[in-house]
Every structure is written in structure tokens, then in C-alpha cells.
Amino acid sequence: MAYVERSTVVITGASSGIGRALALEMARRGHALGLTARRMPLLERLRDELHAAHGSDLPVELTTLDVCQTDSVGPTLHALFERLGGVDTIVVNAGANDITHLGGGTLAKEINLIQTNLIGAMATIDAAAEHFLRRGKGHIVGISSLAALQPIATQAAYCASKAGFSMYLKAARLELRRHGIVISDILPGYIKTDIVDGVDIGKLPFAVSTERAARELADLIGKRVKFGVVPAFPWKLLLPLFGHLPERFSRY
Numbered sequence: 001m002a003y004v005e006r007s008t009v010v011i012t013g014a015s016s017g018i019g020r021a022l023a024l025e026m027a028r029r030g031h032a033l034g035l036t037a038r039r040m041p042l043l044e045r046l047r048d049e050l051h052a053a054h055g056s057d058l059p060v061e062l063t064t065l066d067v068c069q070t071d072s073v074g075p076t077l078h079a080l081f082e083r084l085g086g087v088d089t090i091v092v093n094a095g096a097n098d099i100t101h102l103g104g105g106t107l108a109k110e111i112n113l114i115q116t117n118l119i120g121a122m123a124t125i126d127a128a129a130e131h132f133l134r135r136g137k138g139h140i141v142g143i144s145s146l147a148a149l150q151p152i153a154t155q156a157a158y159c160a161s162k163a164g165f166s167m168y169l170k171a172a173r174l175e176l177r178r179h180g181i182v183i184s185d186i187l188p189g190y191i192k193t194d195i196v197d198g199v200d201i202g203k204l205p206f207a208v209s210t211e212r213a214a215r216e217l218a219d220l221i222g223k224r225v226k227f228g229v230v231p232a233f234p235w236k237l238l239l240p241l242f243g244h245l246p247e248r249f250s251r252y
């Protein structure tokens with residue numbers, strides 16, 4: 001697709017899954033990229049792939065970032081924003097999931113989910129908001145989950161982290177909109193990635209490929225929507241039922 005305007009997009013959690021596919025899609029649409037994750041070799045492989053497909057003139061900057069190292073998130077991201085010469089959009093995508101069992105010795109896993117998906121995302125947004133306030137514009141895209149709306153057994157902390165994240169985004173919008181900062185809250189359904197150890201997401205209802213998710217996500221980002229679900233079909237139609245869906249729709 002020919003690009004109308006090259007903007008600069010930072011994607012956290014770009015080493016695999018949705019973040020990786022979104023980086024490929026955004027590059028195809030002509031955007032300059034800043035990519036972060038803990039696994040630098042995977043980011044380097046992705047950068048090589050992007051340059052092979054689009055030429056080495058395409059700006060792609062990489063940074064190692066562990067969003068659980070809260071104190072280093074701001075400095076690391078500000079250094080990346082500077083290397084990119086300013087950023088227009090940040091996709092707060094880095095996230096984790098795990099099967100957890102209440103009373104079953106998995107509290108440490110649950111704490112890690114809150115630390116990564118909620119506190120890590122807050123630290124990322126805080127750094128981006130500072131950058132965007134200085135520029136007087138910017139777009140923050142949060143990759144939450146339909147699990148923010150629907151309780152799931154063995155996913156209590158994951159659901160809580162995403163419900164907290166979506167609410168954080170809503171309140172952040174009220175605070176930042178008068179400064180020209182747009183906030184999108186995007187809720188994916190089942191996307192075929194390896195996010196949950198030992199779970200084949202492809203077998204879950206209405207699961208789609210990362211490529212399809214990335215295309216829909218890039219369209220929603222381009223439209224600067226307040227709220228979106230991916231894939232739109234059938235989840236958008238089912239939204240009024242969320243919170244009341246039968247367990248088989250929301251089970252790992």
C-alpha cells in the first residue's frame with residue numbers, strides 16, 4: 001500500500017506475535033519504526049527482514065527494554081524517541097499471559113502479570129505522555145484484551161491487568177486530550193501467538209493469524225479510533241454479551 005504520510009511509530013513487545021506482525025505491516029505502509037523488547041536478537045532479525053523488504057533507508061531503531069524494570073523505562077524510551085527524531089505514535093503492546101490457579105502456588109506469576117501488563121504499560125505511557133506533551137501532539141495505542149470485559153477462569157490476574165489497563169487508558173484520555181494527545185484502547189480477541197505456554201490459541205473460538213490482526217490493527221491506528229476490537233468480526237457483534245458469555249468462549 002502506498003503511504004500517504006510517513007509517521008514514526010514505536011512498538012513495544014515487537015520481538016514476536018502481534019507486535020512483530022504490526023511492525024511488518026506498519027513498515028509496509030511506509031512508517032518509520034522504533035522497536036523494543038527484551039530479546040534483542042529477535043529484534044535484529046526483524047530489522048534485517050524490514051530492510052530487505054523495504055530498503056535500508058527505512059528508519060528502524062531498536063532498543064532493549066524490560067517494562068518490569070520500571071525505573072529504566074522512561075530513560076530508555078526517551079533515548080529511543082531522541083534517536084528517532086521524535087515520535088508520533090506509540091503502541092503499548094508488550095505483555096505476558098500465563099495460566100494461574102488461585103490457591104495453587106501461582107501468586108508470583110500473577111504479580112508478574114500485573115507488573116508487566118499494567119505497571120509496565122503505565123510506565124511506558126508516562127514516558128510517551130511526557131514526550132507528546134512537549135510536542136503538543138501524539139497518539140497512544142494500548143493493546144488491552146477482550147479479557148478486560150469478560151472474566152476467565154485461570155486468568156484472574158490477566159483479566160485484572162487488562163481491565164486495569166483499559167480503565168487507565170480511559171482516564172488518561174480525559175487528562176491528555178486537551179493537549180492534542182489521542183488515546184486508542186484496542187481489545188484483541190484470540191490471535192495465534194505463543195503468548196500462553198502450552199496453549200494452542202489457534203484452537204480457540206474465532207482465532208486469527210497475526211498478519212490479519214496486524215492489518216486490522218493498523219487500520220484502527222490510522223483512523224485513531226477511541227476503541228476497537230480485533231478481529232472486528234464477530235467480536236464487535238458480541239460486545240453487548242461480554243461479561244455474560246458462556247465459559248466455553250472464554251476458557252484456556
Ligand SMILES: NC(=O)c1ccc[n+]([C@@H]2O[C@H](COP(=O)([O-])OP(=O)(O)OC[C@H]3O[C@@H](n4cnc5c(N)ncnc54)[C@H](OP(=O)(O)O)[C@@H]3O)[C@@H](O)[C@H]2O)c1
Nearest residue numbers: 013015016017018037038039066067094095190191193195
Ligand atoms: N494473542 C492473543 O490472543 C492476545 C489476545 C488479547 C490481547 N493480547 C495482547 O497482545 C499483546 C501481545 O501479545 P502476543 O499475543 O503477541 O504475545 P507474544 O508473542 O508473547 O508477544 C509478547 C511481546 O511482549 C514482549 N514482552 C513480554 N514481557 C515483556 C517485558 N517484561 N518487557 C518488555 N517486553 C516484554 C515480548 O518480548 P520479549 O520476550 O522479547 O521481551 C513479546 O515481544 C499483549 O499485551 C497481550 O496481552 C494478545
